[in-house]
Each structure stands twice: as C-alpha cells, then as structure tokens.
Amino acid sequence: MKTTRRKFIATAAAVTAGTAVASAMPSIIKPVNMISKYPIVHHVFFWLKNPGSVEDRDKIIAxxxxxxxxxxxxxxxxxxxxxxEKRDVVDNSWGVSELMFFENLEGQATYQSHPIHQEFIKNCSHLWEKVVVYDAMDV
Structure with a gap:
C-alpha cells in the first residue's frame, strides 16, 4: 500500500506542477501573441537639427x-x-524614435494620411534634419 500511496502522491505532484506551468504559459508567451496580433511594424528614427536641444527633443516627443x-x-x-555598450554595429546618432504596431497594411496606410499624423509633420518637421523609416511585416 505504501508503494501505491507514494506513486499516487508523486503523480499528483507531477500533475499539479504541470498544471501550474501550463497556466503560467499565457503570460510567458504574451509578447509573441502581441506581435502576431499586430504584424505590421513601423519604426521611425529622427535626427534633430539641434541634437543638444532637450527642448526640441521634448517637442518631437510631445x-x-x-x-x-x-x-x-x-x-x-x-x-x-x-x-x-558602444559597439560598431550600434547606431546611436539619432535623437528620438517611434515604434508602432498595426493589425494590417490598411491600418498603416490610414495612419500615413491621417490628419493627426499630417499635423504632427506640419508642427514638428522643422525640428528634424533627417528621418529614416523601417517598415516590417512579421513572418
């Protein structure tokens, strides 16, 4: 009987541990789900005309x-x-970046022509010297 109880206790412990791990999995894989949910990535880097100006940087951020x-x-x-850490492959010459996620290409296209985006460009473009955009799609 002791052997049976031991096996039962060991099995129950294994099932409990497995259940705990399985229930924790959604929180572990949540970032991956966000990427899959929003597969269009739009990353923009801004180089300021006055790179030392905290005021200009803060205006772009606002x-x-x-x-x-x-x-x-x-x-x-x-x-x-x-x-x-400074490395040859790291470009830290820019001042501000934005990283956006979209559900689809149509959403990204809507953003490009949206009046709020156009207003941002009108109000802030005088603050930057250069802009580089990287658009990617999750595969």
Whole structure:
C-alpha cells in the first residue's frame, strides 16, 4: 500500500506542477501573441537639427504622443538613445524614435494620411534634419 500511496502522491505532484506551468504559459508567451496580433511594424528614427536641444527633443516627443489618438495604431512606443555598450554595429546618432504596431497594411496606410499624423509633420518637421523609416511585416 505504501508503494501505491507514494506513486499516487508523486503523480499528483507531477500533475499539479504541470498544471501550474501550463497556466503560467499565457503570460510567458504574451509578447509573441502581441506581435502576431499586430504584424505590421513601423519604426521611425529622427535626427534633430539641434541634437543638444532637450527642448526640441521634448517637442518631437510631445508631437509623437498625439499620434496615440489614431485608432489604427495598436501599440506606440517612443524612445531616445539608450546608454548601452558602444559597439560598431550600434547606431546611436539619432535623437528620438517611434515604434508602432498595426493589425494590417490598411491600418498603416490610414495612419500615413491621417490628419493627426499630417499635423504632427506640419508642427514638428522643422525640428528634424533627417528621418529614416523601417517598415516590417512579421513572418
């Protein structure tokens, strides 16, 4: 009987551990699901005309934040250069970036011509010297 109880307890423990791992999986794989849910990525880098101007940088950031009102933008991240290790493959010459996720190409096209986006360009384009855009699709 002891052998049976031991086997039962070991099996119950294994099932409990497996259930705990399985229930934790959605939170572990959530970022991957976001990418699959929003497979169109639009990443823009801005080089400021006055790279040392915190005021100009903050104006672009404020302008980018207005883009959150465009409903086809599903995720929007705004960033500045991180103080990471300097390596030959890292370009840290830009000042501000935006990273957007869209459900589809139509949503990205809507964003391009949206009045809020056009207003951002009108109000902030005098602040940047160069813009580089990388568009990608999740595969």
């Amino acid at each position: 302008g980018l934040k207005t883009l959150r009102k465009i409903d086809t933008i599903k995720e929007l991240r705004i960033g500045v250069v991180a103080s990471t």
